[in-house]
Amino acid sequence: MRQMIVHWSQHITQMAFLENGRLVEYAAERDQQQGLVGTYYKGRVMNVLPGMQAAFVDIGQKKNAFLYVDDVLHPHLEKQPEVKPSIETLLQPGQDIVVQVRKEPRGGKGARVTTHYTLPGRWMVYMPFAEYVGVSKKISREAERNRLKAIGERLRRKEEGLIMRTVSEDEPTEAVEGDLAFLRAQWDNITRRALEADAPALLHRDLSIVQRFIRDAFHPQTDELIVDSAEAAREATSFLDEMAPGAYKQVRQYTGAESIFTAYGVQEQLHKSFGHKITLEGGATLVWDETEALTVIDVNTAQYIGGHSLEETVTNTNLLAAEEIGRLIRLRDTGGIIVIDFIDMELEAHRRQVIARLEGVISRDRTKAHILGWTRLGLLEMTRKKARHDSAGFAPATCPCCGGSGKVGQWQE
Incomplete structure (x- = not known):
């Protein structure tokens, strides 16, 4: 349920x-603090930096947005030139440009923006200039994938691109067609407002968190x-x-x-799940250390003593930890590089079991994650995309005085 x-x-x-x-x-x-991801702006190019292959765009926020050269080229990889052009040939200071926020501003960095425009609907993601049809990888039946791709190819106009979402599986053509008509109307409204507005200007804002979840999941x-x-x-x-x-x-x-x-x-679950140290069923623990770009998770047996041998105890602990780590990564919306220090196992078969258990959990995550494998030091590496920072509404704030690095002690006489 x-x-x-x-x-x-x-x-x-x-x-x-x-x-x-x-x-x-x-x-x-x-x-008044709705996230920026998905939002469209008419911005103005302020600086073009050939050495970084990027430009800074004024979108009306405190920090100028960052636009990388790959986000200016054609959204279809096969349509991009073999040799990447200099950003100077694509953008000029003072130029007005419509951009969409793809990553929230964080720390001292401004938002990351793109010209690879997307508009998510219930059954599809609409891309006005992508020129291809994709189908969610989570739809496994080949016949259904072919059906949805054929529907998309028939409905799209020459320059348009569509990605058929997982929830579109077994949906009738009429539902998909209605979704496309709605998204086209949204895009027409954005382009019309862009012609009328003076940069920097807000053109379109994504839905609230509740509406997004209803739409997406x-x-x-x-x-x-x-x-x-x-x-x-x-x-x-x-x-x-x-x-x-x-x-x-x-x-x-x-x-x-x-x-x-x-x-x-x-x-109760929030308080247990967002702590620095999380106790698992049976007494094993996870120690969770998170920075801006890297998260390190340490697995400890602690009070867990189940199993007939050390290897069995360690493997059972790691399997239990993998299940919980997959849930917590999704719950805490952890992104970037994730390194997991599982307890050392002797058998390769047991390491494969741990990866399989973790993969099974993250397959239910709506955010894309990728397990890279074991390092030579026996650490498991993975990455997870993160654009929003919604869950920060619960996570404890970092101390403004010490930045989270301080310690409490006593003077010694």
């Missing part, structure tokens, strides 16, 4: 997603949406009814005395 729990208050909306009662996704969004026929606000219930019902008429029956308003997150066990 999958449940989407939404806690709405005056200044913040929090969303938790449960699978059989276990928390697997969490996001928070404050009023909510299954109206099987999933349950529970909210603790009449206003949020009406908004979700209206959005669902536009997307899938009749699905409003799956929306329920919570009216209990205690907090909705407490009633459904979300608050």
Whole structure:
């Protein structure tokens, strides 16, 4: 059973997603602080840097956005020149350009933007200039992949590109066609506003976190949406009814005395899952250290003593840890380079089991992740894409005085 729990208050909306009662996704969004990913701007090129093959674009934010040369070339790799041109031949200072944010600003860096425009819908992702049709890799049936690709090729115009999403599997042509018509209208509105606006200007903003999740992952026929606000219930019902008429029956308003997150066990799971040290079932522990670009996870047997031999105990601990790490990476929205220090195992077959267990968990993650394998030191390397920072609404803030590096001690007389 999958449940989407939404806690709405005056200044913040929090969303938790449960699978059989276990928390697997969490996001928070404050009023007036909606994320920038997916947002379209009419920007102005401020600097072109040949040495970096990049340009800085004023989009009206505190920091200028970063536009790399690959994000200016044609979105279809086969349409790009064999020799990459200099950024100077593509952009000039003072030039107006429509860009889409692909990565949030973070630390001292501005947002990363692209001209590879995408508009996600319920059944597809629309790319106005990509000139190809793709099908989600998570659709495994070859006949269904061929059917969806044929539908996309028939519906798209010459310059357009479409990616058929996982949820489009077995959907009728009429549903896909309606989605495409809606996305084309959105793109026409963006281009019209771009002609009328003076740079820098906001042209289009992506949906709220709740609407995005409903659009991207909510299954109206099987999933349950529970909210603790009449206003949020009406908004979700209206959005669902536009997307899938009749699905409003799956929306329920919570009216209990205690907090909705407490009633459904979300608050307790959040506190356990976002700590520096996480205790697993049986007593094993994970120690989680996260920086801007690198996350290191250390697995320890701690109090876990199950198994008839040391190798069996170690393997069971690592398998349990792999299952939990896959869930926590998705829940904490951990991105960048991830290094996992599993407990050393003697047998290669056991190392393969650990990778298989981790792959099975991350295959359910909507964000792309890739396991690279074991290093010579016995560490497991993987990467995971991250564009948004929604879950920071719960994670504890870093101390502004020491940046998280301080220690508490006592003076010695």
